[in-house]
Amino acid sequence: MAESPKNSALDEENTQGSQDPPDWSRRQFLFSVGAVTVAGLIGTFGGSTIARAMREVFGSQVETGNIPLYALDYYYIPNYMTWQVGDRITIAFRNRSQSHPGKYHEWVVGRHVNTENTVFGVETQDGFAEDFFDGVHVTLSNPRDVNNFVPNKAIVTYEGPKSLYNIADGGNFSPTLNPGGAVDITFTVPDKPGLWNYGCFVQHYEHYRMGMRGTINIVRA
Amino acid sequence: MAQDSATLAVPDGSRATRMRAPMPPVARGFLWAGIGFLIGTGFMFLVDRFPGSNPPFITEPSVTVGWLLGFVGWLLGVGGYESVVRPWLGLPNTYVASRGWRRYFELSLDNKVVGIQYMVGSVATFGIAGLLAMGMRAQLMGSNNDVFGGDVWYLSAVTMHGVLMLLGVAVVGFVGGLGNYVVPLMIGARERMYPRLGGMAFWMYPAGVITILLIPMYGGSTAGLWGYEPLAAQDPSGQIFYYLGIFAMSMSSLLTSLNLLVTMIYRRAPGVTWGRMPVFAWSQVAVAIMSMIWLPEIQTGMVMGLLDRVIPTNFFNPNGGFALAWESLFWLFGHPEVYIVMLPAWGVWLEITSVMSRKTLFAKKYVITALGFLTVLSSMVWAHHMFTSIRNSEMIPFSFFTESVSIPTGVMFLSALGTMWNGRIRFNTPMWYVLASMFNFTIGGLTGFFLADVPANLALHNTFFVVAHFHFTLLGGMIFAWLGALYYWFPKITGKMYNERWGKIGALLVFVFFNATFLQMFLAGLHGMNRWVAQYPAYLANQNLWISISAFLLGIGFIIAFWNMAISWAKGKKAAENPWDAKTLEWITSSPPPAENFSEIPVVTDGFYRYGAAKPELPLFEAETLKALARRQKGRKEAAAGKDER
Numbered sequence: 026m027a028e029s030p031k032n033s034a035l036d037e038e039n040t041q042g043s044q045d046p047p048d049w050s051r052r053q054f055l056f057s058v059g060a061v062t063v064a065g066l067i068g069t070f071g072g073s074t075i076a077r078a079m080r081e082v083f084g085s086q087v088e089t090g091n092i093p094l095y096a097l098d099y100y101y102i103p104n105y106m107t108w109q110v111g112d113r114i115t116i117a118f119r120n121r122s123q124s125h126p127g128k129y130h131e132w133v134v135g136r137h138v139n140t141e142n143t144v145f146g147v148e149t150q151d152g153f154a155e156d157f158f159d160g161v162h163v164t165l166s167n168p169r170d171v172n173n174f175v176p177n178k179a180i181v182t183y184e185g186p187k188s189l190y191n192i193a194d195g196g197n198f199s200p201t202l203n204p205g206g207a208v209d210i211t212f213t214v215p216d217k218p219g220l221w222n223y224g225c226f227v228q229h230y231e232h233y234r235m236g237m238r239g240t241i242n243i244v245r246a
Numbered sequence: 247m248a249q250d251s252a253t254l255a256v257p258d259g260s261r262a263t264r265m266r267a268p269m270p271p272v273a274r275g276f277l278w279a280g281i282g283f284l285i286g287t288g289f290m291f292l293v294d295r296f297p298g299s300n301p302p303f304i305t306e307p308s309v310t311v312g313w314l315l316g317f318v319g320w321l322l323g324v325g326g327y328e329s330v331v332r333p334w335l336g337l338p339n340t341y342v343a344s345r346g347w348r349r350y351f352e353l354s355l356d357n358k359v360v361g362i363q364y365m366v367g368s369v370a371t372f373g374i375a376g377l378l379a380m381g382m383r384a385q386l387m388g389s390n391n392d393v394f395g396g397d398v399w400y401l402s403a404v405t406m407h408g409v410l411m412l413l414g415v416a417v418v419g420f421v422g423g424l425g426n427y428v429v430p431l432m433i434g435a436r437e438r439m440y441p442r443l444g445g446m447a448f449w450m451y452p453a454g455v456i457t458i459l460l461i462p463m464y465g466g467s468t469a470g471l472w473g474y475e476p477l478a479a480q481d482p483s484g485q486i487f488y489y490l491g492i493f494a495m496s497m498s499s500l501l502t503s504l505n506l507l508v509t510m511i512y513r514r515a516p517g518v519t520w521g522r523m524p525v526f527a528w529s530q531v532a533v534a535i536m537s538m539i540w541l542p543e544i545q546t547g548m549v550m551g552l553l554d555r556v557i558p559t560n561f562f563n564p565n566g567g568f569a570l571a572w573e574s575l576f577w578l579f580g581h582p583e584v585y586i587v588m589l590p591a592w593g594v595w596l597e598i599t600s601v602m603s604r605k606t607l608f609a610k611k612y613v614i615t616a617l618g619f620l621t622v623l624s625s626m627v628w629a630h631h632m633f634t635s636i637r638n639s640e641m642i643p644f645s646f647f648t649e650s651v652s653i654p655t656g657v658m659f660l661s662a663l664g665t666m667w668n669g670r671i672r673f674n675t676p677m678w679y680v681l682a683s684m685f686n687f688t689i690g691g692l693t694g695f696f697l698a699d700v701p702a703n704l705a706l707h708n709t710f711f712v713v714a715h716f717h718f719t720l721l722g723g724m725i726f727a728w729l730g731a732l733y734y735w736f737p738k739i740t741g742k743m744y745n746e747r748w749g750k751i752g753a754l755l756v757f758v759f760f761n762a763t764f765l766q767m768f769l770a771g772l773h774g775m776n777r778w779v780a781q782y783p784a785y786l787a788n789q790n791l792w793i794s795i796s797a798f799l800l801g802i803g804f805i806i807a808f809w810n811m812a813i814s815w816a817k818g819k820k821a822a823e824n825p826w827d828a829k830t831l832e833w834i835t836s837s838p839p840p841a842e843n844f845s846e847i848p849v850v851t852d853g854f855y856r857y858g859a860a861k862p863e864l865p866l867f868e869a870e871t872l873k874a875l876a877r878r879q880k881g882r883k884e885a886a887a888g889k890d891e892r
Contacts, residue, residue, distance in 0.1 A: 048348055049270045057273035065456075069463050095302050099465060099482050102302050123306045123555065126479065126563060144783075146390055235398045235482060236465075 076105070085242060093117045096130035096202070096225060099232045104239035108214045109246050116210040120170075120202035127204025129172045130232065133197045134158065134223040134241065138233070149233055151196065151226050157241075158198035163212045165190060170206030175199045201227065218243045271352035275323030275449070282319030286312030306483050307556040309464070313490050317453055324449045325353025330442050353449060355441035356841060360448050361427025362739065364502075365732070367448075368419040369808055371455050372725075375410035378403045380801050383794040385780055389787040392780075398482065400780040401468035405488065406458055408471030412583065413495040414455050416720060419728045420590035421537070422451065422502050425530050428735060429506055431832035432527050434515025434850070436842050439508040447501035454494030461487045470778060472580070473551060475562035475572040489552040493545055499586075500541040507534035515831065517850030524830050524854050525613060529593030532617040536582050536589075536624065544579035547572070570635060577628035585624035587720060589617060591727035592658040595680050598734050599662045600855050601828040602677040603669025607855040609661045616654035623651050633703045641700045648698035652691060659684065672826075675749035679730030682757040686722025690715055693768065708778070711771030714764045722760060729753070729807055736811065737825050741837045742818030748810040755803030762796035822881030830854045836877075 067075065085107040094116050095102040108114060122128040135153025142148075158179040165174070166184035173193040183190055190208075200208050224238035269277075290308035322331060328341040344352055349359050350366070385393040385400050394400040430438055438444050461467050465482030478485050510531055514523070523531075551572065553559045560567040592613075600607040607613075629636050629644040636644075662684060671677060693715045696702045706712060736744050767775075770789045775782060782790075824833040831854075835844050 048344060049268045051270075051348075054270035054273055054351065057270065057276060061276050065459070065463075069460075097302070097305070097483070121302065121305065123483070123558070126565065127558075128480070234396060236396070 080105070087112075087244065089114055091115045091117055093119065094132065096120045096122065096132070096237075098122050098128055099225070099235040099237040101223070101225075101237065101239045105242070106239070107242045107244060109244055110214050110216050110218060111246055112214050114212065114214060118200060118202065118208050118210060120204055120206045122204040128232070129201055129203050129206075129227060130225045130237070131199045131201040131227055132210075132223060133199045133226060134221055135197055136221060138222065138224070149230055151230055152199075153197055153222065153224075156197045157217065157221050158212075161212055161215050163198075163210060165200070166209045166211065168208045170203040171208055172201040172203045172206065174201065174208075199226075214243060216245070218245050271324045275320045278319035278323035279316040279453075280319075282315035282317070283312040286315035306486050309483075310486055310490070310552060310556050313457070313487075317450075317490075317494060320453050321446060321449055326446055326449070329353050329355065330446060353445040355437075355445055357426050357430045357438050357441070357444065357843075358739075358839060360444050361423055361425075363448050364418055364422035364426060364451070365424070365739075367451060367455075368415045368423055371410050371414040371418075372804075373808075374455075374459070375407050375415065376801060376804060378407040378410070380798060382407065383797040386782075386790045387794040388791070389782050389784045394780070397780040398466045398468055399462065401470065401778065402462050402466035402484065404778065405467050405470050406461055409458050409488065409492060409495075410455065412471065412587070412720075413492060413499070414451070414458070416587040416724055417499045417537075417583070418451060418495070420594075420724070420731075421499055421506070421530065421533055421586070422448065424526075424590070424594075424728075424731055424735065425506050425533075426502065427739060428832055429527050429530050430509060430513070431738075431835065431839060431843055432524050432830050433510055433513065433518050434831045434844065434848050435509055435513035436844065436847070437513075438505050439512055440505050443501055444505045447498050447505065450494050450498035450501070454491045454496075454498065457487050457491035457494060460484075461491075472576050473572070474576075475551070475554075475569045476564050478551065478572075479554060479563065486552060486555055489548045489555075493548045493552075496541045496545055496548075500537055500545075503534035503537035503541070506530055507538070510534075515847050515850060517848075518831070521611075522850060522853045524593075525596045525607065525610065526590065526593035528614050528617055529589045532621045533586050533589050536586050536621055540579045540582040540586075540625070544576070544583075547575035547579070550575070570632075573632045573635060574628070577631045578625075580631065581628040582624045584716070584720065585620055587724050589620065591683065591724045592617075594727045594731040594734070595658065595662050595684065596665065597830075598676050598680045598730060599665045600857070601734075601826050602674070602680075603666045603671045604827070604857050605665050605667075605669040606857050607661065608664030608667070609657070610855065612657055613661045616657035619654040620651070623647060623654065627651060630698055630703070633700050634707045645698055645700050649695070652695075655691060659688070675744070675746060675753055676730040676734035678750060678753040678757075679726050679733065682753065683723055683726035683730065686718050686726060686757075686760070689765075690718030690722055693718065706771060708776060709771035710767045710775040710777060713777055714767035714771060717764050717767070722764070726756070726760075729756070732811065734826070735832075736814070737821035738832055738837050738839075740815045740818070741821060742814055743821040743825065744814040744818060745810055748806065748813075752803060752807035752810055756800065756807055759796050759800035759803050763793055763800050766793045766796065822884065823877040824881065829856075 085105065087107050087109045089109065089112045092106065092114055094106075096119070116132075118132050120127075120130045122130060133152060134157035135155050136157075137154040139150040139152055139154055140147050141150040156177055158177065160178060160180065162180045162182070163176075164182045164184065168185065168189040171190050173191040175193050175196050175198060177194075177196065177198040179198045200210065202208060219242075221241040221243060222238060223241060225232040268274075287303060287308040290305070290311050291303050294305065294307055325341070328339075332341070333339055343349060343354065343356070349356070350363055354360055354363070381393060381403055382400070385391050385403075394403060426438070426444060430436075461484040464484040464487060467473075467478075467481050467484040467488045469478035469481050469485065469488075473485065473488055478488075507530075510523070510527060550559070550561045554561050554563065554567075562569050562572045596607055596610075596613060627644060627648045629640055630648045633641060633644075662680075693711070697706060697712060697715055733744060733749055736742070766789060770786060770793065773786060773789065775786050775790070821837060823837060826833075831848055831850070832839075834848060
């Protein structure tokens with residue numbers, strides 16, 4: 026580094042007395058900047074890897090009762106859940122989209138995402154080949170700003186006026202919420218163990234491609 | 247906080263006052279930024295309720311407020327608390343400048359330290375953004391690649407590359423780096439007018455760069471450098487970091503420009519009249535005026551875009567707002583921006599050509615007039631970026647003004663050519679870079695004619711032809727001139743001499759592969775290669791493969807160019823006091839300059855570009871001149887005695 030004489034008028038104006046302060050620690054400086062850099066790199070590139078590794082080591086907590094599920098742009102909180110067969114659970118699905126104009130989001134659970142052949146190769150397409158909610162008894166409640174709801178092959182009980190649910194058909198079991206919307210989905214976890222995926226396929230599956238997806242691990246008691 | 251006097255009991259019972267070793271300022275900046283972020287997000291978590299459910303802790307509004315508090319915490323942590331806030335509050339001044347290399351990692355009041363901070367910072371940012379560019383070229387090597395794992399990440403890389411290169415390198419490299427370092431020396435000033443403001447301004451810059459680098463952490467941002475609405479409104483949450491990062495970086499440039507302009511108005515040495523002021527300083531005056539007009543404008547736009555997302559307001563929402571307003575707002579700044587980038591480069595051209603050809607600067611008054619015209623004209627052409635989305639009646643005037651920009655630009659070329667005319671040019675590394683910059687900018691300018699003509703533009707809009715054009719002007723014009731300037735003032739800044747052979751090798755590699763890369767892009771654009779696409783029709787793959795290969799070699803060239811500087815700084819030979827026999831004031835003080843820049847303020851009696859007498863008459867100074875002359879004679883003898891052995 027370029028050194029220059031420091032005993033100048035400018036310095037004397039800024040120092041108190043003749044005593045030089047001790048220099049700050051180089052080790053602390055390097056360690057802290059390095060730690061921040063590493064944390065940033067891990068946060069940018071390795072978040073999902075670390076989450077997976079932690080789950081491998083510590084397992085994942087079985088969630089039960091009321092489980093909040095937030096849809097944001099373009100990700101879910103949480104993006105991993107563990108359910109136990111036979112538990113009675115309520116997914117409190119909330120669309121917290123903050124983009125402008127806000128996005129509607131859906132929640133589709135299933136396996137084997139559909140694909141299509143395009144000029145750019147194999148791309149994901151709308152929905153899952155296998156619908157998790159086939160034949161499951163589901164109760165919907167507390168609807169607010171529901172854009173539409175497709176029951177598909179689920180056996181659905183509606184609380185409150187049906188008109189609030191905008192029931193439609195076509196595609197998988199999928200509640201679709203407007204921005205700020207909410208719906209509670211109550212059901213007993215069926216005996217379908219293993220890993221299930223969920224995702225949001227609106228806007229021509231662009232949300233799913235941008236990473237709006239998650240995983241459910243269903244374990245037997 | 248850092249410099250408290252702690253009273254310690256010592257074993258013999260007496261009490262001695264001792265200074266505690268402070269925390270490293272940058273570490274404290276990160277710590278306080280984190281605390282500020284948590285306070286902001288926590289506050290929003292408590293305040294920002296949706297009906298029926300608690301919000302997640304990290305939402306766009308909470309991150310925005312957290313970022314603002316974190317930004318303040320960062321500025322205070324790196325030294326703003328001691329150097330700015332305590333004096334404001336009337337508390338005793340505890341600010342003490344560190345010594346040696348530690349000066350560069352804290353808020354400094356010294357214009358040379360801030361200049362080096364800016365220069366090294368912009369070189370580092372150039373490296374990061376260059377790596378992103380390498381990744382982009384890897385993605386485009388084949389028509390069907392997937393390097394980034396999804397189009398949203400590729401587009402995020404493009405966004406980050408654009409923002410970092412434009413606001414983090416191009417503006418900052420000249421205005422912040424060389425402006426802070428060289429301009430006060432050129433006009434014979436001891437210090438800038440507002441040293442504390444200058445020190446604060448630098449530390450906003452890394453905050454902005456880090457914010458841009460956080461974009462992929464928060465979902466990415468696909469709307470690109472421009473953040474066009476309503477596309478940006480549909481983007482993932484990373485878009486808010488785009489707004490905040492540009493806000494921070496432009497604030498840094500704005501405060502630096504203001505500081506330099508006021509310095510040049512009030513701090514010129516006796517005899518440095520406006521007419522005698524060197525051209526580089528004049529170009530910085532023009533840049534500072536433009537920055538002070540247009541950077542607040544873009545900050546307003548960024549805040550409006552941010553409010554559109556987090557409130558949400560309806561400024562740019564097509565339902566009730568006006569989406570095209572964003573385009574005008576952005577380019578209203580965006581076009582002056584490229585002149586903010588380019589004017590100091592022209593100043594450097596003329597500075598270096600005059601010195602290296604040992605000739606009086608040709609048509610200096612016309613050059614300064616042209617700088618004034620460019621300041622005005624550059625603000626009248628913004629709509630040529632959006633010919634595809636404006637009315638026919640607007641196309642003709644904007645096309646006309648755009649074409650007329652070439653007149654003052656031509657003045658720069660003619661002045662440089664006239665200066666070199668019949669000169670005995672020394673072809674060393676800075677001159678190579680300047681000549682390369684002139685060549686590249688010529689190509690950039692000539693292709694600009696096509697883009698300024700509406701019919702051609704409507705066909706070429708958003709193709710790689712445009713990419714090649716502005717890379718020729720910005721990279722080929724500005725970055726080359728910047729490298730030339732860094733090599734030219736290298737002996738002044740470091741006191742060491744760079745390695746001429748490796749400097750020339752680097753210059754040659756960069757020049758050749760730069761042209762190989764971007765000349766092919768013109769053809770690719772004409773063949774229909776679009777911007778902002780991660781995957782493209784297969785018939786363009788061959789061409790893109792060759793562009794990519796050239797681009798990788800260009801990256802190696804840049805590594806050599808900067809590596810040579812780093813090695814020379816560490817191990818170079820001591821440079822002569824005035825290796826180029828330049829006459830501007832920065833060369834009459836020692837290299838590197840003392841903390842107060844000049845041991846005594848020079849008194850100037852003549853212009854700086856008077857070559858041509860049999861023995862060039864130096865501007866007359868008092869005792870300083872005699873010392874400098876003696877040092878120079880000594881340096882010449884030393885140089886004659888030993889050639890460069892490295």
